[in-house]
Amino acid sequence: MRLLVLGGGGFLGFHVAAEAQRAGHDVTVASRSGSAPLPGVEALAVDRHGDLSALDGRTFDAALDTFSDPDAVRVAADRLRGAVGALGYVSGMSVYHPQGPAVPDEEAPVRRPGEAPPDDPLQERSLAKLAAEDAVRSAFDGPLTVLRVGVMVGPRDPSDRFTWWPVRLARALAGEASRTVLAPGDPRRAVQYSDARDIAAFAVRALAEGRAGTFDTVGPLRAQPLAAVLDACLEAAGGRPGDVTWSWAGEDALRAELSDVEEEQRPLWFPEDQIPQDAIDSSAALAAGLRFRPAVDTARDVLARHRDQGRPALAAGFDPAQEAELVRRCARGTAPTG
Structure with missing residues (x-):
């Protein structure tokens, strides 16, 4: 598989690139810095709010996007239509409505504008993630995998909250x-919580298989x-x-x-x-092959x-x-x- 990672120098994107390499795939990362996070990875310089010309004329079997700006996500998805076979987008579990089920699955109600207290720290960014989900669904016409992640930990975690x-x-x-x-x-x-490397492994497999759907990827065990x-x-x-x-x-x-x-x-x-x-139901992703390390x-x-x-x-x-x-x-x- 020829995989494009939009990002790739940070946390989850880095582990996706590393996991794809380990699985024998060819990896290209596109980021503002244009620097390769790992030896053997191709790097392209792009500006998510401007110049994406480095992607012109390029084709990939799959791509993964972790960005949160809905307009930029829509532009990239539209640009990649016809140029990639499958697309993945990383969303978050905070999209679920805070007054919904105690243990939501992928069918649970999601947040809506005007339905959260003004001091809710997650409302604005959660609505942005939902808008980005809608953007990729409307702009991309191939298999789409949406990963709703939660608290991610592991090597390179910039927050150090688990470390x-x-x-x-x-x-x-x-x-x-x-x-x-x-x-x-x-x-x-x-x-x-989830080790980002486990989410990365699931993302790479899902994209390689062209597995479409929305998956909660929060673990390790409820x-x-x-x-x-x-x-x-x-x-x-x-x-x-x-x-x-x-x-x-x-x-x-x-x-x-x-x-x-x-x-x-x-x-x-x-x-x-x-x-x-109380928890997030990740049973659909587990049935599709997601695994959590101890x-x-x-x-x-x-x-x-x-x-x-x-x-x-x-x-x-x-x-x-x-x-x-x-x-x-x-x-x-x-x-x-x-």
């Missing part, structure tokens, strides 16, 4: 930080409790149950203390106020990348003094792992 956990725990085990670790909410709370994810991060850091003590804090107390900290700058589930649903594998890989990069400062998380103060103010009890 915080194995890094924090590794510091504790090395004696560089306290072994009392602040944890949010209820340890039994079910959490969902019933995975927060405590199990954190214990997996502890294992990835080289620890065992009992090596650290979790200080569980009530979400209401944390919400008050962190009101001036953007959600994207907190570790995951601290608290996760932007997600109105949490411990993701945690090991993000920790290894952090170390390989020279242990840079994380984009999310707390400094030791701030975490200690949150433990003092918010903790409702401590308990060992396990």
